[in-house]
Amino acid sequence: xxxxxxxxxxxxxxxxxxxxxxxxxxxxxxxxxxxxxxxxxxxxxxxxxxxxxxxxxxxxxxxxxxxxxxxxxxxxxxxxxxxxxxxxxxxxxxxxxxxxxxxxxxxxxxxxxxxxxxxxxxxxxxxxxxxxxxxxxxxxxxxxxxxxxxxxxxxxxxxxxxxxxxxxxxxxxxxxxxxxxxxxxxxxxxxxxxxxxxxxxxxxxxxxxxxxxxxxxxxxxxxxxxxxxxxxxxxxxxxxxxxxxxxxxx
Numbered sequence: 238x239x240x241x242x243x244x245x246x247x248x249x250x251x252x253x254x255x256x257x258x259x260x261x262x263x264x265x266x267x268x269x270x271x272x273x274x275x276x277x278x279x280x281x282x283x284x285x286x287x288x289x290x291x292x293x294x295x296x297x298x299x300x301x302x303x304x305x306x307x308x309x310x311x312x313x314x315x316x317x318x319x320x321x322x323x324x325x326x327x328x329x330x331x332x333x334x335x336x337x338x339x340x341x342x343x344x345x346x347x348x349x350x351x352x353x354x355x356x357x358x359x360x361x362x363x364x365x366x367x368x369x370x371x372x373x374x375x376x377x378x379x380x381x382x383x384x385x386x387x388x389x390x391x392x393x394x395x396x397x398x399x400x401x402x403x404x405x406x407x408x409x410x411x412x413x414x415x416x417x418x419x420x421x422x423x424x425x426x427x428x429x430x431x432x433x434x435x436x437x438x439x440x441x442x443x444x445x446x447x448x449x450x451x452x453x454x455x456x457x458x459x460x461x462x463x464x465x466x467x468x469x470x471x472x473x474x475x476x477x478x479x480x481x482x483x484x485x486x487x
Contacts, residue, residue, distance in 0.1 A: 250290060255279060259287040259303070260294035267299055277308050284314035292323040297334050310344045317351040324348065328356045328372075331365040346375055353383030354391075361392035366400045379407045385415035393421040
């Protein structure tokens with residue numbers, strides 16, 4: 238979502254307030270406001286500071302201006318689940334330069350959303366490879382989980398090939414199981430990603446395979462190799478009532 242598509246009313250900024258000006262990138266008004274004694278960390282009804290509003294608006298110049306004058310990069314707001322801290326919003330929006338500015342000012346990379354997502358999960362949702370690469374270099378855990386879901390699972394379920402490949406190269410566990418019993422291979426619709434995961438992933442079947450039409454699995458629509466492999470597993474399933482875990486995909 239680009240800046241012009243963001244509705245400031247929807248996220249609660251009232252016209253002609255400092256938060257509105259920060260969101261809109263009105264630099265001269267921000268300078269005048271601060272020179273007149275404005276509180277750099279003034280919070281609105283949602284707990285957002287001007288820095289937060291500037292980050293929402295993708296206003297890198299305003300972000301740097303506020304940081305240079307002492308804005309606290311780690312003040313949380315009442316927003317949930319994904320926009321509680323400015324660094325979360327910057328990562329989610331894919332604003333690499335703003336992410337760098339916030340990190341340089343001491344933004345906490347260990348923050349999680351109200352539903353447990355790390356910054357790597359937020360980058361994974363929208364295939365922000367450059368940001369994920371930066372976060373990994375800073376030591377973030379590529380296998381951190383929320384509800385058993387790793388960043389790789391978050392990327393794979395959206396068929397984001399580039400960032401999934403980055404996670405795999407960083408040593409991500411391709412066999413990590415989420416709370417529903419699925420590994421990253423399931424729900425993938427990108428044949429390149431299926432092939433990349435298929436060489437590393439065990440096929441976990443946490444359901445009654447004979448009762449589940451093969452056509453209902455998105456991955457089977459694009460990967461004949463897996464169709465043949467799962468058909469073979471299905472044939473063996475009648476002799477077992479437990480979950481089946483295969484070896485690597487041939």
